[in-house]
Amino acid sequence: MLSAHWPLFDLRIRTPRLELRYPSDADCASLADLTREAVHDEDFMPFTVPWTRAPSPAREQNALRHWWRQRANLSVEDWTLPFMVLDDGEPAGVQDLSGSRFPVTRSVTTGSWLVRRLHGRGIGKEMRAAVLHLAFAGLNAAEAHTSAFEDNPASLGVTRSLGYRGNGSQIDDREGTPVRHLRFVLGRDDWETRRRPDIAIENLEPCLPLLGLAHE
Numbered sequence: 001m002l003s004a005h006w007p008l009f010d011l012r013i014r015t016p017r018l019e020l021r022y023p024s025d026a027d028c029a030s031l032a033d034l035t036r037e038a039v040h041d042e043d044f045m046p047f048t049v050p051w052t053r054a055p056s057p058a059r060e061q062n063a064l065r066h067w068w069r070q071r072a073n074l075s076v077e078d079w080t081l082p083f084m085v086l087d088d089g090e091p092a093g094v095q096d097l098s099g100s101r102f103p104v105t106r107s108v109t110t111g112s113w114l115v116r117r118l119h120g121r122g123i124g125k126e127m128r129a130a131v132l133h134l135a136f137a138g139l140n141a142a143e144a145h146t147s148a149f150e151d152n153p154a155s156l157g158v159t160r161s162l163g164y165r166g167n168g169s170q171i172d173d174r175e176g177t178p179v180r181h182l183r184f185v186l187g188r189d190d191w192e193t194r195r196r197p198d199i200a201i202e203n204l205e206p207c208l209p210l211l212g213l214a215h216e
């Protein structure tokens with residue numbers, strides 16, 4: 001079993017509605033298939049890197065390279081955990097959690113995507129809440145960061161509903177057009193006021209040494 005050598009393959013986060021799991025190669029294949037679907041409206045781009053513009057099969061191949069690269073480059077100094085999101089057992093999207101020198105900074109960053117046909121059902125908020133539970137309850141984070149373009153009300157709504165506070169902004173190049181990118185931070189105290197008792201983390205302890213947390 002690969003998980004004996006790479007315990008992240010057994011890592012799970014469960015809410016009453018969703019399962020988030022670190023993806024196996026078979027899961028990566030399922031997610032690559034999912035990227036063929038629309039993730040956003042054709043005339044809108046929510047991402048700084050417009051990966052959804054690539055045609056098939058390049059889009060699927062690029063996605064696989066991306067997840068394999070995250071796995072290969074994981075170190076205690078810099079890591080990203082991509083979680084396959086399952087709604088009623090079916091792949092719905094990806095929720096990322098990243099840390100840089102985390103044992104010192106106790107700071108994480110989140111990012112995500114969800115197929116368009118599932119927008120508006122509360123899944124985006126639920127999957128973010130799940131990974132924030134991992135960050136704060138599981139990894140003892142001090143703060144979590146996220147960002148979104150100012151014309152992305154759905155993402156901004158999720159962020160604000162979870163208690164994040166504004167943390168500045170900058171102008172970014174989005175497909176050749178300058179657009180303001182808003183930054184947000186969620187501190188532990190603000191997260192604690194919304195802490196949920198119905199989110200469970202499974203098989204985290206064997207993963208901690210990979211994240212530089214061997215003694216926690």
